Amino acid sequence: MKKNEATRGRFIVLDGPDGAGKSTQVKLLAAELEKRGVTVKSLREPGGTALGEAIRALLLNQTTIHIDALAEAFLFQAARAHLIREVVGPALERGEWIICDRFTLSTLVYQGYAGGIKKKIIKQLSSAAIDGVKPDAYIVLTLPAKTSVDRRANRSADRMESKGETYLKNVFNGFATESKKRGSPYKKVDGQGTVEEVQKRIWSHIERVLTAVQSSKFKVNGTIGFTLRACKIIN
Numbered sequence: 001m002k003k004n005e006a007t008r009g010r011f012i013v014l015d016g017p018d019g020a021g022k023s024t025q026v027k028l029l030a031a032e033l034e035k036r037g038v039t040v041k042s043l044r045e046p047g048g049t050a051l052g053e054a055i056r057a058l059l060l061n062q063t064t065i066h067i068d069a070l071a072e073a074f075l076f077q078a079a080r081a082h083l084i085r086e087v088v089g090p091a092l093e094r095g096e097w098i099i100c101d102r103f104t105l106s107t108l109v110y111q112g113y114a115g116g117i118k119k120k121i122i123k124q125l126s127s128a129a130i131d132g133v134k135p136d137a138y139i140v141l142t143l144p145a146k147t148s149v150d151r152r153a154n155r156s157a158d159r160m161e162s163k164g165e166t167y168l169k170n171v172f173n174g175f176a177t178e179s180k181k182r183g184s185p186y187k188k189v190d191g192q193g194t195v196e197e198v199q200k201r202i203w204s205h206i207e208r209v210l211t212a213v214q215s216s217k218f219k220v221n222g223t224i225g226f227t228l229r230a231c232k233i234i235n
Ligand SMILES: Nc1ncnc2c1ncn2[C@@H]1O[C@H](COP(=O)(O)OP(=O)(O)OP(=O)(O)O)[C@@H](O)[C@H]1O
Pocket: 016, 017, 018, 019, 020, 021, 022, 023, 024, 025, 151, 152, 191, 192, 193, 194, 195, 196, 198
């Protein structure tokens, strides 16, 4: 076990279709880790930087400017490249943990499966954007399309959610297909049931990641050198 491996932070992603409970669970997971003295940064994609939030507004909150499907894919990846290089990479180096709401699987599903851009192109763009920074745990929340629609019933749809029924069907199909065939670090987690039930399922997986980090620190330092620091959630 290299010292750098023991001291670097861990990168956790929560992904899944609209209304799967990602944002709800990111907050709960961050709180759970913070209780244990882990410094956590919560991020969302697209976003997490000033540029990323400006791109997010363009991609999600406006309906007047037409965005071509390939241009849309590039915009998501531009926000990602900026986030990785400006925030995620440096934070992991400092030993902080990152919890990110959506990541590369969303791009493959929304812009590839649903948006019609070749999956190979999406994967190449993602690979360039992540610059070698890979998640340690990638939780994919699953739920039936009907539950997603019900959960989002009392809020207005964003630009991506307004792309119609076929698009939404392809999104669900994309997540189901991809999460079935992916092994570690991907972990399919049932997003149905109460918030607390889903939280427990996620925690049972992440707790193992935390335990592994603590024991690797012990091996390197001969002591559990866990730094207790103030925690900051930035969204
Ligand atoms: N387990 C759950 N049971 C019932 N309702 C839930 C559950 N988890 C989240 N919700 C509610 O469902 C709605 C969508 O949840 P949330 O915003 O966390 O999902 P999301 O995956 O982040 O959605 P989006 O992709 O649109 O950002 C919210 O109103 C939230 O309070």
